[in-house]
Amino acid sequence: QVQLQESGPGLVKPSETLSLTCTVSGGSISGYYWSWIRQPPGKGLEFIGYIYYRGGTNYNPSLKSRVTMSVDTSKDQFSLRLSSMTAADTAVYYCARDRGRGELQGMDVWGQGTTVTVSS
């Protein structure tokens, strides 16, 4: 059973860069698309971006200038960096796996989410 676990700081200062890592266990990172999604308090889901295990990326245009995603197949991990953080970036951040091998079908495995607060 594939499981995902997000890790990273729970508190980030304004203007700093958020770095999160998602560790894949119970399966391999190879063959799939891996995504980051966030959810501000009391609001809906927002797509941040996805990365293919080979490294190709696709980001939300509204966040593209601040987002960098990377993958480390040797560690079965993928990561998110979001720069110039503001209070509007306060949210629960989820990592997720798309169920399709080599094609996008929908995200069937999600991490438990990690709460990130932006505050000085």
Place this chain on the structure above:
Amino acid sequence: SYELTQPPSISVSPGQTASITCSGNKLGDKYACWYQQKPGRSPVLVIYQDTKRPSGIPERFSGSNSGNTATLTIGGTQAMDEADYYCQAWDSSTALVFGGGTKLTVL
């Protein structure tokens, strides 16, 4: 940019059928999927590729997609189905987009 529109909330009586719509320009030309999210929990995929159910999802969940509207239908709604539901699709302009979510109340 591409947008998906959902009703903010719907309510249904136990045992009745709940239908949640998701509207977007030519959405029927794309694949849509649906997620269920209960308070404090991660989303769960309930429908993918318009009509398919992942293993473990009850048969009472079904989906359709045509024209500008995708629909999630829950037949014989149970109290445990009370949750927020999000549609999602892929588009060349936005990569991946979620609808705003629909709160389903079973009363």
